[in-house]
Amino acid sequence: DAGVIQSPRHEVTEMGQEVTLRCKPISGHNSLFWYRQTMMRGLELLIYFNNNVPIDDSGMPEDRFSAKMPNASFSTLKIQPSEPRDSAVYFCASTAGSGSSYNEQFFGPGTRLTVL
């Protein structure tokens, strides 16, 4: 398996622009997670989906952030409008949930977002 795939790997944009981050989870995994990592705040869970349904979005910073999972193989995290304080590395992770995986999460390589 190719693992969790994220695109783009790097994104540089200007304040006020819309940014869309993409994630393809591992085939067969039923849960997907979006994390943000910064030097100041460390690793933060933004939102997670189970069977394509958002379960907990309490980590989403504000209404400028939205996430969707239209099907089991694709998810997006959108920031509109973007601000410099959104600059961070965004990780997507997936897991098979219950069963023999014991909830081990597999992480993608991340998208490094810079908002100027």
Next chain:
Amino acid sequence: AQSVTQLGSHVSVSEGALVLLRCNYSSSVPPYLFWYVQYPNQGLQLLLKYTTGATLVKGINGFEAEFKKSETSFHLTKPSAHMSDAAEYFCAVSYGGSQGNLIFGKGTKLSVKP
């Protein structure tokens, strides 16, 4: 709410010295326990995990961790540090269920001096 505490945001050891990274969780119910490692500019990857059975768990790159229920701890150790071990290490817990969410600690950055 359940939480994970990693003592020390930054640990520095000399090459060849013992590595000890501490992790404690807050729960009366034993969780599943994980250590993840993040090398610079990379995503997190699983180092080792405890689910059931033997409380001493061996992982990749010579690391191991011991689950101590009485101390609610899952400390990570390696007898002899190597320069390539320099990375950030995250402890995480899960309480099972179909949703698969983990609770992560804040991470410990390990530096290895020559």
